[in-house]
Amino acid sequence: MDKFYLVWNPKGHSPTVQHSTYPEAEAEAVRLAEKERESLPVFHILESVATVKIEVVYEYVIKQVTEPPPLERKRTENKIPSCLNYCPHCDR
Numbered sequence: 808m809d810k811f812y813l814v815w816n817p818k819g820h821s822p823t824v825q826h827s828t829y830p831e832a833e834a835e836a837v838r839l840a841e842k843e844r845e846s847l848p849v850f851h852i853l854e855s856v857a858t859v860k861i862e863v864v865y866e867y868v869i870k871q872v873t874e875p876p877p878l879e880r881k882r883t884e885n886k887i888p889s890c891l892n893y894c895p896h897c898d899r
Contacts, residue, residue, distance in 0.1 A: 809827070810827075810854060810855055811825040811826060811827055811854075811855050812825070812826040812827075812828070812829055812831070812832035812852055812853065812854055812855070813825060813826070813832070813852070813853040813855075814826070814832055814835045814836045814839060814850050814851070814852055814853075815850065815851045815852075815853055816839070816843075816848055816849065816850050816851075817849065817851070818848070818849075819848070822853070829852070829854075832852045833852060836850040836851075836852055
C-alpha cells in the first residue's frame, strides 16, 4: 500500500481527494483555509497508516426442490372468471 494523505475539516464534509504526497496535501489545506478564511477554519492533514481489506467468499448451496402440491380447484357460484387460463375459480 502506498501512503496517501487527506485534508479534513472537522466541521465540514468528509475528505474526497487522496493526495499522494504531503506537500500536495499541505497546499490543498492552505488553499481551503484561504477560501474559508472568514470562518477561521481548521484543516487537518491525515496520513494513511494502514489498510485493512477483507475477502468475501460466497458459498452457493444447491438443493433439490420437490414439486409443490397441486392447487385445489374450487368452483365459485355466480362468478364468471375473466381469465382464459386455469385459475382457482374455474375448471379449465
